[in-house]
Every structure is written in structure tokens, then in C-alpha cells.
Amino acid sequence: MKISEVSEQSGLSIDTLRYYEKIGLLPAVNRTDSGIRNFNELDLRRVNFIKCMRAAGLPIEVLIEYYALVQQGDDTTEARKAILVEQRTQLLARMAEMQETLDLLNHKIEVYENAVLKND
Amino acid sequence: MKISEVSEQSGLSIDTLRYYEKIGLLPAVNRTDSGIRNFNELDLRRVNFIKCMRAAGLPIEVLIEYYALVQQGDDTTEARKAILVEQRTQLLARMAEMQETLDLLNHKIEVYENAVLKND
DNA sequence: CCTTGACTTAGAGTTAACTCCAGGTTGTAA
DNA sequence: TTACAACCTGGAGTTAACTCTAAGTCAAGG
Known part of the structure; x- marks a missing residue:
């Protein structure tokens, strides 16, 4: 799953997703051979959990x-x-x-x- | 009422109270002849209202x-x-x-x- | 009078959480 | 094969809301 899809699905911006990975809130996401992020199901669940917690101010x-x-x-x-x-x-x-x-x-x-x- | 008393009563810091006045969220508070702020009852009510609204994220x-x-x-x-x-x-x-x-x-x-x- | 703590200002610094930018690479449709 | 959109990186910039600093003035007790 590409970052744009994750962004659309989660409502977090692409920049925010990359930022979360950079600071270690998301784990290092898998990449294609050419270096493009490929989010898996677990990543997606984590993104959504984080989204929810952040929305409540954690x-x-x-x-x-x-x-x-x-x-x-x-x-x-x-x-x-x-x-x-x-x-x-x-x-x-x-x-x-x-x-x-x-x-x-x-x-x-x-x-x-x-x-x-x-x-x- | 001195700024320290308003701070104590409202739970807002002295700096925050001065900041609120500076940006125009509080009106220009009355001063003593020597320039010290003297909050009145109306100011106090406004401070508390603001405190409440801010706490809820307005x-x-x-x-x-x-x-x-x-x-x-x-x-x-x-x-x-x-x-x-x-x-x-x-x-x-x-x-x-x-x-x-x-x-x-x-x-x-x-x-x-x-x-x-x-x-x- | 003198000290000490509370008050004053303008303006700089901080914090959290993004958000954007420049400059470069990749994937895809015509 | 050439556009062109989407991806990448490191790092700079932004925003809201304070928070702090320096340098000075004022008030009250001893």
C-alpha cells in the first residue's frame, strides 16, 4: 500500500506519515526495491490507532x-x-x-x- | 486586585495574563497611578470565562x-x-x-x- | 534609608506537531 | 522516450500559545 493510499485511508497527510516514521512513532516501513514505502496491514492498523489517540490529544x-x-x-x-x-x-x-x-x-x-x- | 491574585484565583500564570492583555484578549486593565494593574470584578469574570473556553480548546x-x-x-x-x-x-x-x-x-x-x- | 520581593516592559526563546521546500528519482501513460 | 505525477531525502519554516529574560520601577517591613 502506497503512502498516498494510507494518507487517504487514515486522513493523515503524507507529510505527517513520513514525519511519524522519521521520529520513530511508526516503525521503519517496508520499501520496494526502488525505495518506495509499502505499508502493510499492521502498519495501517498502527496508523489508525495513532490517529485516534492523537485526535484525543495524547x-x-x-x-x-x-x-x-x-x-x-x-x-x-x-x-x-x-x-x-x-x-x-x-x-x-x-x-x-x-x-x-x-x-x-x-x-x-x-x-x-x-x-x-x-x-x- | 493584583495580577498575582488573579493568577492564583484563575489558575492562569501571570505571564499568560499579561500576554492575554498584550494581544487584546483582555481589555486594557486599569492601573494604579504608578502603573500597576488593578483587575476589577468584570476583568476577573472575563479571565475565568477565557480560562474555561481555552481549556476546552477554543x-x-x-x-x-x-x-x-x-x-x-x-x-x-x-x-x-x-x-x-x-x-x-x-x-x-x-x-x-x-x-x-x-x-x-x-x-x-x-x-x-x-x-x-x-x-x- | 535600605533591602527584598512584586510589579513593569519589550522582545526573545520554547514547545509540540506538523508543513513545506529544494533537488533528486521513479513509475506510467501517450 | 518523453512528459508528468508521485515518490524520495534532509532540513528549514510555520503556528499557536505560551514562557522566559533583562533591565528597570515600586511597595512594604526593619
Whole structure:
């Protein structure tokens, strides 16, 4: 699978995919004889997982750390799980903050709808 | 109210408060004769509103635009409301993405808990 | 008065995460 | 076989949002 296809499928730009490989977030992707990237099924799944995590605000650094442990294999499962649990905690905190903002926004909009308030 | 107190109360750094004033997100705050900032109740409310919006990811640029309309006063209410509605839409979209990520994270963690999977 | 800590400014530096560029190679359709 | 689009690399540039620095002024306690 060519990089353009992966880009289209994942919604990440081609530059971003190359960037992710360069910094080690993606493993060195297989190449054709002439040096063109050839993503496999596993690469694709990883790209999509990363896409999802990044969309929720998980830092690249954390994902690199996570995949370093995956790479290491032999019983890093506890450490990996710890990372995921920690990130879930932070994600929940962000979601709670956003819910508060949403409530406030809803309230403000309602006020505008009722045209009660002119300035604020 | 001194900048240090506003900082403490709001959780924004002193530098950030000065930065917000510099770029026009906060209006020119009143000063003592010797030039020291003296935040009033309205400033404080605005700081807290901004803090809340920023925490949910609303761009500074949008908030500046919003307050420019507030400043303008005379029937910019429709435009203001439109901004808030648009930002609410985007916020809901982000929250939905985060919910997806949360689900995936929960699933992964569960897998680790059941120690079914060793690598992924 | 003197020190010390909080305040001021303009402007430079930082960080994360891309995004773009120049200059070169490859694959494919006419 | 010649265009021409898509690929490649290393490295520079961009963006948002701070964060820090230097050099100076101000306020309050001893």
C-alpha cells in the first residue's frame, strides 16, 4: 500500500506519515526495491490507532514510549497498561472540563436566544 | 486586585495574563497611578470565562473576535451567538472523537487486564 | 534609608506537531 | 522516450500559545 493510499485511508497527510516514521512513532516501513514505502496491514492498523489517540490529544511522546515497550515485548505489559490507564485518566479529566465548557456555552447561547442580555 | 491574585484565583500564570492583555484578549486593565494593574470584578469574570473556553480548546483568535463584537455592542448579538454556536458544534465533535478514543482505550486496557494479548 | 520581593516592559526563546521546500528519482501513460 | 505525477531525502519554516529574560520601577517591613 502506497503512502498516498494510507494518507487517504487514515486522513493523515503524507507529510505527517513520513514525519511519524522519521521520529520513530511508526516503525521503519517496508520499501520496494526502488525505495518506495509499502505499508502493510499492521502498519495501517498502527496508523489508525495513532490517529485516534492523537485526535484525543495524547502526546506523540507517550505513544512513542508505548510502542517502545511493545517493541521490547517480554513482559512490559504492566508498564504498557500503566501508560494506557494514565492516559485514560487524563482523557477523562479533559472530557470533564469540556463538558463544563459545553454547559457554559449552552447557557450563554440560551441567553442570546432569549435576547435578555446585550453585553457580556 | 493584583495580577498575582488573579493568577492564583484563575489558575492562569501571570505571564499568560499579561500576554492575554498584550494581544487584546483582555481589555486594557486599569492601573494604579504608578502603573500597576488593578483587575476589577468584570476583568476577573472575563479571565475565568477565557480560562474555561481555552481549556476546552477554543482558539484565542476566536475569543478575540467574540470580544471585539461585545466591545462593538450595538446589535452584534446575532454574530456573537453564531460564533458560540459554531464553537459548540466543534466542541461536540471533539468530545465525540474523545469518546471514541476512550472506548478504544478501555477496550485495550481490558485486554491487558485479561492478559490475553501479549503484543499490540 | 535600605533591602527584598512584586510589579513593569519589550522582545526573545520554547514547545509540540506538523508543513513545506529544494533537488533528486521513479513509475506510467501517450 | 518523453512528459508528468508521485515518490524520495534532509532540513528549514510555520503556528499557536505560551514562557522566559533583562533591565528597570515600586511597595512594604526593619
